[in-house]
Amino acid sequence: MSRVFNFSAGPACMPESVLKEIQSEMLEYGTSGMSVMEMSHRSKDFEDILHTTENTLRDIMAIPDNYKVLFVQGGASQQFAAVPMNLMKNKTADYINTGVWTKKAIKEAGMYGNVNVIASSEDETFTYIPDLDDLKISDDADYVYICQNNTIYGTRYPKLPDTKGKVLVSDVSSMFVSEPLDVNKYGVIYAGVQKNAGPAGLVTVIVRENLITDDVLPGTPTTLKWKTQADNDSMYNTPNTWGIYTCGKVFKWIKDMGGLEVMKAKNEKKAALLYDYLDNSKLFKGTVRKDSRSLMNVPFVTGNDELDKAFIAECSEKGIKNIKGHRTVGGMRASIYNAMPYEGVQALVDEMERFEKSHC
Ligand SMILES: *Cc1c(COP(=O)(O)O)cnc(C)c1O
Numbered sequence: 001m002s003r004v005f006n007f008s009a010g011p012a013c014m015p016e017s018v019l020k021e022i023q024s025e026m027l028e029y030g031t032s033g034m035s036v037m038e039m040s041h042r043s044k045d046f047e048d049i050l051h052t053t054e055n056t057l058r059d060i061m062a063i064p065d066n067y068k069v070l071f072v073q074g075g076a077s078q079q080f081a082a083v084p085m086n087l088m089k090n091k092t093a094d095y096i097n098t099g100v101w102t103k104k105a106i107k108e109a110g111m112y113g114n115v116n117v118i119a120s121s122e123d124e125t126f127t128y129i130p131d132l133d134d135l136k137i138s139d140d141a142d143y144v145y146i147c148q149n150n151t152i153y154g155t156r157y158p159k160l161p162d163t164k165g166k167v168l169v170s171d172v173s174s175m176f177v178s179e180p181l182d183v184n185k186y187g188v189i190y191a192g193v194q195k196n197a198g199p200a201g202l203v204t205v206i207v208r209e210n211l212i213t214d215d216v217l218p219g220t221p222t223t224l225k226w227k228t229q230a231d232n233d234s235m236y237n238t239p240n241t242w243g244i245y246t247c248g249k250v251f252k253w254i255k256d257m258g259g260l261e262v263m264k265a266k267n268e269k270k271a272a273l274l275y276d277y278l279d280n281s282k283l284f285k286g287t288v289r290k291d292s293r294s295l296m297n298v299p300f301v302t303g304n305d306e307l308d309k310a311f312i313a314e315c316s317e318k319g320i321k322n323i324k325g326h327r328t329v330g331g332m333r334a335s336i337y338n339a340m341p342y343e344g345v346q347a348l349v350d351e352m353e354r355f356e357k358s359h360c
Pocket of ligand 1: 010078150171172192195
């Protein structure tokens with residue numbers, strides 16, 4: 001067996017110790033005589049798994065009691081519709097456009113009401129987070145929507161926008177459980193877990209209780225109504241049992257490590273290694289403005305497509321996988337999520353150094 005350093009943007013690398021633990025429980029979970037995959041979601045064993053996963057997440061994120069944690073399906077993309085369906089009472093919302101994922105969210109919300117794009121970084125291929133100081137928040141906006149870490153372009157909000165009292169909704173898919181967040185500042189936080197916490201197919205939605213009501217847009221499907229999920233403990237129908245089980249292990253891995261402050265420090269150290277190298281390289285350049293840099297996704301280029309290709313191929317031969325950039329940006333992208341060890345980033349930087357020496 002030879003495991004590679006997997007820099008994929010998602011689904012992405014998982015902590016090896018968690019994979020081994022899951023392997024050891026594959027045939028029999030506890031004394032249940034069966035795999036978690038084979039278990040009824042109504043069984044006592046699975047109920048315990050669900051509650052442990054939720055409680056560990058509440059613990060590491062310090063989620064206040066007046067917030068519900070929902071485990072739902074349909075990907076982060078389905079929340080692009082669920083957000084307006086559950087929140088658009090005035091049929092108006094403000095969006096900040098920072099890339100592919102907000103463009104999709106904006107398009108989806110536009111099917112249900114008026115969407116005002118109050119700031120955008122599209123003019124410079126989304127390489128920065130727009131100025132947040134004097135946002136024109138609409139008086140009748142039901143919420144203000146952001147994507148806090150932009151997976152494709154490698155930007156992250158350096159601070160939260162002042163929403164002037166309006167509900168803040170944040171897609172944190174690619175920075176979920178990578179650093180502490182002040183949950184009180186948000187109405188809704190949601191994440192597809194396949195970037196930083198688990199396998200594909202599970203979405204975590206953290207919603208302030210007063211936003212969970214029966215007053216949703218007409219035609220909202222039962223399963224997309226947050227109240228359905230909240231009233232039924234995410235078990236209105238069969239949830240993604242395997243995803244919930246796996247995420248529980250990852251949340252515990254973070255907790256055992258010392259929590260999200262420790263996780264953040266580790267992530268900062270990894271990111272600094274790569275960014276410092278990029279800032280001093282004569283060949284490779286980061287594409288994002290310094291004040292907007294992500295800790296999780298780091299896009300970079302040589303400025304020459306042939307060299308980019310050659311570098312990606314050389315990395316692949318050495319077990320440094322999935323560093324090809326998103327098709328809309330080109331070049332390379334290293335996703336250095338929680339589970340990527342420092343040694344992985346070091347291996348990438350070593351390879352960049354070698355490549356630079358032989359090409360400059
Ligand atoms: C990956 C991603 C999505 C889409 O997630 P799906 O689960 O594939 O729908 C949405 N937002 C962000 C920020 C992402 O990184």
